[in-house]
Amino acid sequence: DARVTQTPRDKVTEMGQEVTMRCQPILGHNTVFWYRQTMMQGLELLAYFRNRAPLDDSGMPKDRFSAEMPDATLATLKIQPSEPRDSAVYFCASGLVVSGTGENSEQYFGPGTRLTVT
């Protein structure tokens, strides 16, 4: 049963601390997405990778957030320094996109990391 996995599931940290969230996409998928979900803003796209290359990180605050894919089986989202307004659930999703017009973009979501910054 192929699934996207995320660690940790819950993280409580103090303001100013570094936070690293990890995601293992489904084997064989070539796209990875990071989303943030809050009550106020709903679901926001933070970053999008295709074949490990970042294609869109326009939704991500550049001064404190960074996203990487060290290899095809690992994606990381780092916040340094963290702030209380970063408290949210962070979802990773992966998918398989085949180049061409009208490409389907099914995304399979992980269970999320609930981040609380005090």
Added chain:
Amino acid sequence: GEDVEQSLFLSVREGDSSVINCTYTDSSSTYLYWYKQEPGAGLQLLTYIFSNMDMKQDQRLTVLLNKKDKHLSLRIADTQTGDSAIYFCAEKGGDTGRRALTFGSGTRLQVQP
């Protein structure tokens, strides 16, 4: 920019049909999706429809697409208490410069026994 809108809340009785509606603004949308999110969980892909179709049925789920009005609906037949969740509509634009999906704010479905 592109926008996807949904009503916030729907309440139905167990056994009734539920219809969740969604409107979008991008006339070049190629694929439209329905996701389900249960409490404390990630989004689960339920179904999707290609923009050249007007209907897709999958067991208890029926998706209707009115491309002219940019209106998408999800009908759940014989709604069960286990269907209680938040349902998100999402669309993928045809503009190749846009890579990701645009999600609506979600409709909370409450199924009363």
